[in-house]
Amino acid sequence: MLLANTEELPGYRITACLGLVQGSTIRAKHFGRDLMAGLKNIVGGELRGYTELLQESRQEAVERMTEQASRLGANAIVNVRFGTASITQGAAEILAYGTAVRVEPQ
Amino acid sequence: MEWVLLLLALGFFCGRLAESRHFRSLEARESACGGVPVTTLHRPPPDRVVESATLVCGSVVVAVDYFKMFLAGFRLFFGGELRSYSSLLERARREAILRLRESAPDADFFINLRLEASDLGGKARGAPNVEMLAYATALKFRPERPPGETVRGA
Numbered sequence: 001m002l003l004a005n006t007e008e009l010p011g012y013r014i015t016a017c018l019g020l021v022q023g024s025t026i027r028a029k030h031f032g033r034d035l036m037a038g039l040k041n042i043v044g045g046e047l048r049g050y051t052e053l054l055q056e057s058r059q060e061a062v063e064r065m066t067e068q069a070s071r072l073g074a075n076a077i078v079n080v081r082f083g084t085a086s087i088t089q090g091a092a093e094i095l096a097y098g099t100a101v102r103v104e105p106q
Numbered sequence: 107m108e109w110v111l112l113l114l115a116l117g118f119f120c121g122r123l124a125e126s127r128h129f130r131s132l133e134a135r136e137s138a139c140g141g142v143p144v145t146t147l148h149r150p151p152p153d154r155v156v157e158s159a160t161l162v163c164g165s166v167v168v169a170v171d172y173f174k175m176f177l178a179g180f181r182l183f184f185g186g187e188l189r190s191y192s193s194l195l196e197r198a199r200r201e202a203i204l205r206l207r208e209s210a211p212d213a214d215f216f217i218n219l220r221l222e223a224s225d226l227g228g229k230a231r232g233a234p235n236v237e238m239l240a241y242a243t244a245l246k247f248r249p250e251r252p253p254g255e256t257v258r259g260a
Contacts (some may be wrong), residue, residue: 010159044117
């Protein structure tokens with residue numbers, strides 16, 4: 001599956017547009033990571049645990065989106081966007097959405 | 107009271123040290139990445155043939171230190187620019203873009219860069235944890251000239 005956040009896929013021609021696809025996941029930070037983050041808020045800096053957690057969740061969201069697209073018979077998703085929303089303290093929703101299309105090389 | 111002073115001192119020294127170290131590392135890694143252009147263009151440059159295009163991401167979650175939080179508390183009362191937070195977000199943005207570039211070391215060009223910041227809800231403690239996400243489409247161009255001839259610039 002080819003992914004791009006541009007309106008068309010460079011080097012390819014879009015032959016069919018199959019509609020919106022999306023994937024999302026809501027993840028909670030676990031206690032240990034949250035504790036470390038609390039300490040990090042004193043000295044500042046990167047919260048590596050959270051960075052990894054969000055990367056994993058984004059991966060998951062993209063996978064779900066890709067699954068949906070392949071069920072539609074697409075071979076590419078264009079104009080992919082990401083969104084993050086914090087639901088409550090300690091949980092975040094990661095959303096990936098895009099337009100499933102069928103492309104062929106130019 | 108002593109607790110607050112200790113936290114402030116810790117935040118001030120560790121935060122400063124970490125910040126200057128981070129800026130130095132950013133500069134070093136940015137120059138190591140070379141001149142691959144990262145752009146917000148919607149289309150690839152018209153004079154090149156694109157071989158492949160892939161979505162790439164880079165992200166980082168940053169926390170403010172206690173001292174900056176304290177300063178910001180004053181600012182929120184009197185108004186004005188929160189300079190201590192802008193430097194934090196600048197670091198996050200540069201780090202995210204760097205990770206994006208490092209995740210596609212053989213790309214020739216990046217188009218449609220988007221930057222997105224979101225608060226991870228550390229607000230209950232008064233300490234924002236900000237996630238900065240950079241994503242773009244990485245392009246690889248078909249070589250323009252026959253091999254052997256040097257290609258000018260990147």
